[in-house]
Amino acid sequence: MTRSTLLASTGAALVLILSATPVAVIAAPAAASVQTPSVAGLPYDARRGVFTFAAGLDASLPAVVQVTTLGQSRGPSSDGDPKPSQGGSGVIIDAANGIIVTNNHVIENGQKFTVDMTDGRLFDAVLIGADKATDIAVLKIEAKGLSQVQTVDSDTLRTGDLAFAVGYPLGLDQTLTMGVISGLNRSGMGDAIEDYIQTDAAVNSGNSGGPLLDSRGRLIGINTSILSGGMGGGNDGIAFAVPTRIMMFVVDQLRATGEVKRGQIGVALGSLTAERARDLGLNLVRGAVVYDAAPGSSAEQAGLRPGDVITRIQNRPVANAGSVQATVGIARPGAALPVVYLRDGREATATLTVQSPDPAAVRVGRSAAMARGLTFRNSGDGAGAQITVVEGGSAAAAAGVQAGDVVVSAGSTSVADMTALAAALQAAGGAVDLTVMRDGERTTISLPG
Helix, strand or coil: CEEECCCCCCCECCCCCCCCCCCCCCCCCCCCCCEEECCCCCEEECCCCEECCHHHHCCCHHHEEEEEEEECCCCCCCCCCCEEEEEEEEEEEECCCCEEEECHHHHCCCCEEEEECCCCCEEEEEEEEEECCCCEEEEECCCCCCCCCCECCHHHCCCCCEEEEEECHHHCCCEEEEEEEEEEEECCCCCCCCCEEEECCCCCCCCCCCEEECCCCCEEEEEEEEEECCCCCCCCCCEEEEEHHHHHHHHHHHHHHCCCCCCECCEEEEECCHHHHHHHCCCCCCCEEEEEECCCCHHHHCCCCCCCEEEEECCEECCCHHHHHHHHHCCCCCCEEEEEEEECCEEEEEEEECECCCCCCEEECCCCEEECCEEEEECCCCCCEEEEEECCCCHHHHHCCCCCCEEEEECCEECCCHHHHHHHHHHHCCCEEEEEEECCEEEEEEECC
16 A cells, blocks of 8 residues: 555545435425425425535635645746745634644645635735644734634544545645545554544545534544555545644644644553464454563653553553554643553553653663664564664654664664664764665665754
């Protein structure tokens, strides 16, 4: 499978099968344009005689905008102005202050930003801040007469709820598509903070940053990516949106300080697989396995040990290691996160206190070490240190380090095991070149300080 960053997909349609047997529909006066429920439970416009969700969505559509990013001019130019480099969609969440939410990848590397409204107005926008780990960015425009969407808690969603994607796909004007919530708490698709809403609403290139709405027109997520198995990179009916639970945490921090500060708990995790579950004697395949807890970390203080399987965090089910990362990734330092875990098949509880990040810290545990957003352990063949976890949003993730890489040298120092890599990173202090083996090939990655 391949994952497309700029959205492109195929859609889903709601099919109503009408029985040949007459059914009773609540009638309304012919002159009235009111919606009354049909026997199928769908909104019904009695005056026009059609099923429709228009009344719930109408108020939100003017808040969906087109975002154009202008970057460095390519080729000869007489005026020197930046030229359009990429585009997408966005949604106004605060009309009074002109606050627009979009994707980080829509505005990335831009020099200037413009926003097109549904009423034809065009505004220059200022970038308030962006967060690569969640693919969220915040723009601001100075304008009057704006509309905004109502935002609701994405934790109230259920698989099977109707969902509407709105945006400006493939060069078209504003487009609305419909589907259902296909799944919740999706993760494991990259080194990022992932707890996506999955939907089969049609999403295409240009929909990036646009809203995912419920059937009442309320914001439940920001469309960000698709999963595609086709040769042409098209959508196979699997699209992902950042839920409002994560979006609002990021937006609030970006508006307040222009950046996002996250804490850490100092635990090396892996997703529970069927093979690992058999080794542990468990009859479940959902959870996050503790590989190690760093010395002095919150995880060590909470009593977590290698082999423990976290099944719930902050009263949320844990599907895999990404579920824990997503919860910790939007928790401020000092926050207390209750966890439920299994040890030797028995359930236990603990509380993790989120600690302030220390990018310079190098921690070596019994079976794993942590430094600069990386968790690593001894490689299986006895040569080098294998990367097991890359922290979403870290400098290491941005540099291109991937889980599974085996580091064989750091700078001019050969790396025999995880202890040697930890010592080399601590000695380097600043930027260092890592030589890694990936799929049988040797490559060099520059790791920032």
